[in-house]
Amino acid sequence: MRIYNTLTGKKEEFIPVAEGKVGMYACGVTVYDHCHIGHARSAVVFDVMRRYMIHKGYLFKYIRNFTDIDDKIINRAKQEGISWNAVAKKYTDEYYQDMDRLGVGRADVEPKATDHISEIIGIVKGLVDKGYAYEVDRSVYFEVGKFPGYGKLSKRDLEDMVAGARVEVDERKRNPMDFALWKASKEGEPSWDSPWGPGRPGWHIECTAMSIKHLGETFDIHGGGADLIFPHHENEIAQSEAYTGKPFVKYWVHNGFITVDKEKMSKSLGNFFTIQEILNKFDAEAVRFFLLSTHYRSPIEFSDEQLREAEVSIDRYYTTLLRIRDFLSQESEKEKAGPDEKALDEMLAKFLDRFKEAMDDDFNTALAIGIIYELVRMLNKYMDGRPSGKKAVELIKKADEMLRETGNVLNLFHRTPEEWYRALMAVKEIGLTEDDILARIGERKAARERKDWAEADRIRKELEEKGILLEDRKDGTGWKVRV
């Protein structure tokens, strides 16, 4: 398979450090506030990468950290009048709630910065000993000028950056780009003992300490949002490779941003939507679908319209699933080949390979979803031909299994149609119960039997106004939630 590597700027054949085994570290979140849809994108994208790698048969180890100590957390604690660790706990819990709803699995290890203070101190000490870092006023800085490869990930050199001059000049630093490995604590701030006095880790060092501890000094994949390329990941490379003398990461992967009116969604612009806000209006599966319907490196423009389209697409899938189930529950002894039997057979023969090909090409979930929908259309077409008998059942069953397999990789389409409609009823705030709907359908059936079309249409209209659509079929009337 091929993966786009930020370090080299191109797609490369993926060859793990150790055959058959893959280690991936993704930068998680700083737990000081609600997560927004951008955080969701990153989490979902890496979740799918992991699922697909496991599906391919790799022994996969996934690490995703929580940054549970930093300035923003400390500030937040002051604002809320609670302790810094209470802030961290609150937003960690909320993170899990959001991710559970989005179908994002737990990582194999979810380390916290504050649980790795001794490892961090060990690395900082090592960097000082090797001459890559220096102490000033009980803080320790990494000296970027000492690391020749500095800038190789973000494709820039030190002179350009310094000339950019948007860096705050701290007179104590030897170079404005030098960054803190260890920060001396001010009075009243949380702190840990260290050889340089009480302090806390700088932002970047935790990822070096935790990834090396859990994945080794050289590992396969390190990822995060594209905004982490500089300075965070650039600094990680510098401190890690300076410390170990070995290449740190083989493949760097970064997801693109979510935009609003073409601008990056961010806290500072205030143009963000929290995951909770969005999940109040749209089903979580639709949100996940929305995030996967564009390639992970491209920007995605956020809008309600897009989310609604995602719901429509998922609805189409479940409508087909329902049809498949009805088809399989029919007694069909008469052997009748539909007109599209051959075409379906051929599509099924290639389906899983085409899906894999898409995913093998830098996790092209958008293409993969397109392939799934080609099959959905073919299945509907095939069933429109009213085939029956053993061969037909066999084909439909096979298709059903394949769809389940691809759905599992993406962690989409895993519910029953009923669960989908119930979820939609809740999120769209339909003020009716299933029993209400079935009762109205019963009344309408009676009206239809006496050919009272006006009454039948009135009931249908009434339900439609409440967001419920009726579909008359040969064997009765079905209902669905309007999306």
Added chain:
RNA sequence: GGCGGCGUACCCAAGUGGCUAAGGGAGAGGUCUGCAAAACCUUUAUGCAGCGGUUCAAAUCCGCUCGCCGCCUCCA
């Protein structure tokens, strides 16, 4: 100022040298239906921002122009 990315139909979005440019939504027409809905079929880019160039062959490579965005500061 430095570095990087993007511009594919009415909208969203795959496609990075070679079969008829995926898929979804929206629109139009049709099949089906009591009428609908769903589903299916047909239809909507001789063309991929524009202009040049390389090539037997380009949306795809190169150059220039226009437009948009990102990073260079915390940020998924």
